[in-house]
Amino acid sequence: MDLVAEDLSACNTLIVERMHSHVALIPQLAAHIVAAGGKRLRPLLTLAASRLCGYEGVRHVSLAACVEFIHTATLLHDDVVDESELRRGQASANALFGNKPSVLVGDFLFARAFQLMIEDKSLETLRILAAASATLAEGEVLQLITQNDLSTTEAQYLEVIEGKTAALFAAATRLGAVVADRPQAEAEALDAYGHNLGIAFQLVDDALDYSAEQASLGKTVGDDFREGKMTLPVLLAFHDGDTAEQAFWRRTLEEGEQGEADLGEAQRLLERHNGIGRTIDRAETYGEAAIRALDIFPANEAKLALIDVVRFCIDRAR
């Protein structure tokens, strides 16, 4: 997105600057995640949404950095593993540093995010990001509760991804209207855009985690399977499966008994019931809703960029 390339570069500089601490392990560990983060999707959304609203100041750069800090803190806390997972020999995500540093550096980044928000001196932006942070934590807890539980409903799954992903996307885009001091209708349109995009993004992520093509590209697949996460592809295949198939899902996902061939078998069952294809179809529906939410804005470069983000998110899966 050339439109916001300069802003994004300023945002990156700010992120590196603000993750500094005299406690050297903090920038070391944070750099590991922040650098690996790569695509900077969430801050990019704040930057583009601000442009869409005609904003010409600099506040959007630090708000975009706040959004990325909150996301990074979440990634670090997602890396924490539980005793049960360790027992199954699956501790690898935070193998480099261990549980405790991941937690504490995440806390530091979260506190830094709030310090940066406070510098923006707007209670409204603070409210939006604090509420998104609380919803995000609720979504993560709900995900934990539904883990290993095949009685999870589609509605519960949707609630999980609305919390863990869509809430921060919606906050990131809503901020654009808020910094530009635009009317409520535009803030709500951008919120709806971010919310629907976030759901589409997570649906695609959940589909890709079982994708054979991803595996052929050298990307990790099967993380959700190993963790017993209840994602839409599995819920669909489980629901439509016969008795033997349902027993397979129960053994592997509920009881956590997995052998080497099981991920392949899971992929075959998803294929049989078109679990991935149907998940991506849903993602497209949400993506269309995201694009429609932008209807109230005039066509311009920023709007095209935000539409491109939706296409990019969904095309990952095609």
Place this chain on the structure above:
Amino acid sequence: MDLVAEDLSACNTLIVERMHSHVALIPQLAAHIVAAGGKRLRPLLTLAASRLCGYEGVRHVSLAACVEFIHTATLLHDDVVDESELRRGQASANALFGNKPSVLVGDFLFARAFQLMIEDKSLETLRILAAASATLAEGEVLQLITQNDLSTTEAQYLEVIEGKTAALFAAATRLGAVVADRPQAEAEALDAYGHNLGIAFQLVDDALDYSAEQASLGKTVGDDFREGKMTLPVLLAFHDGDTAEQAFWRRTLEEGEQGEADLGEAQRLLERHNGIGRTIDRAETYGEAAIRALDIFPANEAKLALIDVVRFCIDRAR
């Protein structure tokens, strides 16, 4: 402290109210810690400091709740255990719920704290609590770095406890002057009071962790020893120890090789070098500095209450 009994009761009500979530595990787990927290020392400090400054509104109640939420989030994150500790079979703190729920519910409480702060609509109180949160995380990371490392200096130890304990104490008391809109000198006096009290409090805590009397009262001792935490009693005894004693500390604290009789041996070595007594002497010095910091305030019930807190913290060890 009768003076603030009503305020503290209002604060407790607010805490229970605001830790609510439709995700039932959150209030369940939070209640477990919040209820166990018991003494509510930090919010009590905010309440008493506000009274000392002649404040008569209600803002101090919600700020006190924010302070307690931040503290509770820290406790939950402190419960997270690392693979190495698990390997030594020492995972018990969060045995009831596991690592991940502790992390995520802590995140939720931290976000809730900020939501509550934002309702206070003061950028100044937000700044104080966000800065304390960042310093707290830095102190915790520094503690992790010095763990199992007997080359830790007293200055480094002091920096750890200033971060992990004194920063939030200082913020809690400084808030009293800020809500009451008192001059900078009073804010700084209350900050100095909280800072010195926090150090004294942590020194006593670190002494009690090796105290035979505590053990006889049925309280847990030896947690710091098992975790290889570098606390002042140990640093003093190690520094003054002979070759055989230093080898003992290296084996048990640096290499983590501990047998059943080792805590007893550690206690004998601390006794020989008066490690506990000298730590408590230091605590008294900080306690006196805390009391002196209150000199600029006129004598009244609130001031006596804050002086009592210092005495209470130190008398735990006598």
